[in-house]
Amino acid sequence: MATYEVAVILLVDSSGAVLMQHRDDRTPVSPNQWGLPGGHVEPGETPEQAAHRELLEESGLTVPELREFWSGPRPYEPGFPHTVTVHAFHGTTDARQQDVVLGEGRAMVFVPRDEVLDRDLGVTAAAILPLHLGNA
Template sequence: MPNPLDVLVAAGVLVRDPATGSVLLQLRGDNATWGLPGGRLEPGETLEQAARRELLEETGLTAGEMTRIDVYSGPEFVVRYPDGFAAYVVGATFETADFTGTIGTDADGESAALEWFDPSDLPSEINPYNRLLLRRAGVGH
């Protein structure tokens, strides 16, 4: 029998530029793929609190009004990390075009880069998990 996967609860944020409709993606420092800013909940946090915290930590942006656009689970949401750890993720995606701050990568290297992309011209190096999240949010193909 295979080892059961750990279950992680996570939240991410689809950030849209209110002027252009471009979406902000994060180049992960651990696997060099693009995706949404986000991460796991800390004990006692709500999904929205985790999304706001992760957005600030990974991008330097503080979200104003956010809307929950997806809650997800299922076998397609297994994440495999470069160190070999794999987990089944249950989570939520929020969206905002209301933010303040200056975009900057985090000091711990989790974000190698941050860039705005036209939703019809996303990079090919999006990891499968985030490609699915974006597709469910109506972004990309």
């Protein structure tokens, strides 16, 4: 069984909206569901470096600071037998929707805070978003 790490980014704009990705059907985890930008931590890379890289690759956005607020195992997903450690980072941005460049998935949009949990969430987002929404 493969073991690896991923970094995800919970990026919040000035209104409190959360940057979310509508995943496409080609992804092995949570296809056609909503999640947070992020991806694999590459060899020689720290989780924080991976978070910054993935944010840029998937949204075209950069932020000066990301703070890790949670780390742990990704919830089990049927048909995906890997052991995955998730590193969740929080950041804020003054970026607006028109600043986002879609680099991966079907859409990358700022979702108003009160609508985040109404989306069809992937396993990782479903585990992480309530942590943020309960503490922010």
